[in-house]
Amino acid sequence: MMIKYQNKKFKNDLKGFKNLTKWLKPIKEDKVFCMEATGIYGVMLAKYLHQLDQRFIVANPIKTNAFAKMEMVRNKTDKADAQSIARYCMHIIEETFA
Numbered sequence: 001m002m003i004k005y006q007n008k009k010f011k012n013d014l015k016g017f018k019n020l021t022k023w024l025k026p027i028k029e030d031k032v033f034c035m036e037a038t039g040i041y042g043v044m045l046a047k048y049l050h051q052l053d054q055r056f057i058v059a060n061p062i063k064t065n066a067f068a069k070m071e072m073v074r075n076k077t078d079k080a081d082a083q084s085i086a087r088y089c090m091h092i093i094e095e096t097f098a
Helices: 012-024 039-051 062-069 080-098
Strands: 032-037 057-059
Touching: 012 039, 032 039, 032 080, 039 057, 057 062, 057 080, 062 080
Parallel strands: 032 057
Antiparallel strands: none
16 A cells, blocks of 8 residues: 655644544545544544544554654654654554454
8 A cells, every 4th residue: 555645734623623524535545544642632623533434543652652763753843753653553554464
């Protein structure tokens, strides 16, 4: 499975979630959303995705951090973190369905 990276920021509210959905609508392939467990910050998005019957993974930040270290990711930016989390989730999906 190939990952295409496109980074875009969305607000953590209903309007932001709708903008996310609109942005992804042209993509016809199956999607799996992945986010780190960040306390209350991801709960609204998880509920929104659940209501839309979208598949998503809530990843343990300790595990995503260890995965990034294993990859030797040195740039600590939002973009680099997002890409590392995406690769971590792809790893989980491949292990689960292999």
